[in-house]
Amino acid sequence: MNMNETLENLRGSYRKAALDINDCDKNPEHQFDNWFKNAVIGECDEPNAFTLSTISGDRPRGRIVLLKGIHEGKLVFYTNYSSAKGSELAHNAHVAMTFLWLPLQRQIRIEGTVQKVDALLSDDYFAKRPRGSQIGAMASPQSQKVASREELEGLFLEAEAKANGKVELTRPPHWGGYAVDPVYFEFWQGRDNRMHDRIAYEKNAGVWNLSRLAP
Numbered sequence: 739m740n741m742n743e744t745l746e747n748l749r750g751s752y753r754k755a756a757l758d759i760n761d762c763d764k765n766p767e768h769q770f771d772n773w774f775k776n777a778v779i780g781e782c783d784e785p786n787a788f789t790l791s792t793i794s795g796d797r798p799r800g801r802i803v804l805l806k807g808i809h810e811g812k813l814v815f816y817t818n819y820s821s822a823k824g825s826e827l828a829h830n831a832h833v834a835m836t837f838l839w840l841p842l843q844r845q846i847r848i849e850g851t852v853q854k855v856d857a858l859l860s861d862d863y864f865a866k867r868p869r870g871s872q873i874g875a876m877a878s879p880q881s882q883k884v885a886s887r888e889e890l891e892g893l894f895l896e897a898e899a900k901a902n903g904k905v906e907l908t909r910p911p912h913w914g915g916y917a918v919d920p921v922y923f924e925f926w927q928g929r930d931n932r933m934h935d936r937i938a939y940e941k942n943a944g945v946w947n948l949s950r951l952a953p
């Protein structure tokens with residue numbers, strides 16, 4: 739079978755659940771919370787992983803990152819502020835987040851703008867990370883070209899040597915959190931015959947308005 743035949747024949751059916759607008763919580767954060775709990779119980783792999791889409795000039799760019807908290811309604815992830823995404827966000831704060839929970843046949847889309855989180859929140863989360871991840875964050879010039887795997891491992895060893903003997907490691911200034919202030923949520927539940935349920939929440943003047951979208 740060639741690649742295109744394989745692709746054309748890959749076809750799943752979506753029949754696990756339904757989503758009615760009347761059953762949705764009026765607050766999308768609570769609806770997100772309900773579905774997230776289901777994703778954890780439903781044994782979705784990495785349920786906090788989402789595609790973060792940013793804008794680079796007139797080009798969209800996407801990559802997976804991990805949701806690490808929701809603080810005062812804002813969704814927080816951590817990364818390298820000097821990375822490609824970091825400079826994209828410095829130029830354009832608009833982002834889209836896309837979660838896929840395939841075992842539940844669910845997708846959630848969120849749109850909003852980011853701000854760097856308070857340094858104390860980043861410090862607090864950095865302190866909770868495993869030491870190896872802390873050293874990795876200190877060592878890696880995320881998104882920059884490196885000549886080889888050996889060079890990368892050399893950077894890790896260098897950072898590890900600097901950390902040697904320190905019980906607690908300080909967060910490097912190039913690493914920290916961003917908080918997404920959402921203005922749009924969409925909850926997608928796969929249904930039979932591609933007649934999926936889509937419930938959108940749009941924030942207008944501080945009020946969330948719900949509507950159903952065609953699949």
Ligand SMILES: Cc1cc2nc3c(=O)[nH]c(=O)nc-3n(C[C@H](O)[C@H](O)[C@H](O)COP(=O)(O)O)c2cc1C
Nearest residue numbers: 784787801802803804816817818821822823824881
């Ligand atoms: C499952 C998974 C989780 C990831 N989590 C993060 C994360 O929380 N933060 C992060 O900076 N990169 C994370 N990455 C790596 C990013 O996808 C990406 O490679 C990196 O952030 C560099 O992106 P950029 O060059 O566009 O800035 C993750 C990748 C995967 C596959």
